[in-house]
Amino acid sequence: MTSRREQVLDxxxxxxxxxxxxxxxxxxxxKPERIPPGGLAIIRDGDPGEPEVILSPLVYxxxxxxxxxxxxxxxxxxxxxxxxxxxxxxxxxxxxSNRTLGGLCDFIEAEAPATDDIETAGARAGRWADMVIVAIxxxxxxLN
Numbered sequence: 839m840t841s842r843r844e845q846v847l848d849x850x851x852x853x854x855x856x857x858x859x860x861x862x863x864x865x866x867x868x869k870p871e872r873i874p875p876g877g878l879a880i881i882r883d884g885d886p887g888e889p890e891v892i893l894s895p896l897v898y899x900x901x902x903x904x905x906x907x908x909x910x911x912x913x914x915x916x917x918x919x920x921x922x923x924x925x926x927x928x929x930x931x932x933x934x935s936n937r938t939l940g941g942l943c944d945f946i947e948a949e950a951p952a953t954d955d956i957e958t959a960g961a962r963a964g965r966w967a968d969m970v971i972v973a974i975x976x977x978x979x980x981l982n
């Protein structure tokens with residue numbers, strides 16, 4: 839059986855994929871070669887941190903910080919800032935509409951992003967955002 843941690847990460851990937859249907863959504867991509875026309879989203883495993891332990895019944899409650907990296911280029915009608923903002927807004931709306939990931943979590947929330955420019959010699963400039971989704975969930979076993 840898949841661990842609760844993996845189930846949550848898979849559900850976050852599904853949430854981001856549905857929020858960004860034109861983007862390329864990857865998990866733990868080592869080094870992106872290029873940004874696809876619809877944008878790029880990289881979901882990292884993150885750190886579940888130290889759990890809060892409830893003893894009766896035994897439950898390990900995690901506040902798992904799941905980093906998400908987004909990248910976008912400008913389009914013919916939108917600036918790169920607006921494209922990236924639309925991507926962030928779509929993820930934010932998806933989080934608000936499914937705060938428990940279908941019952942997998944007690945609660946999820948998105949943290950404010952940090953943004954920056956992407957500049958590479960010989961390529962057009964893009965825009966990058968680092969954001970985090972915090973998933974709070976419990977499991978009776980920290981390994982499952």
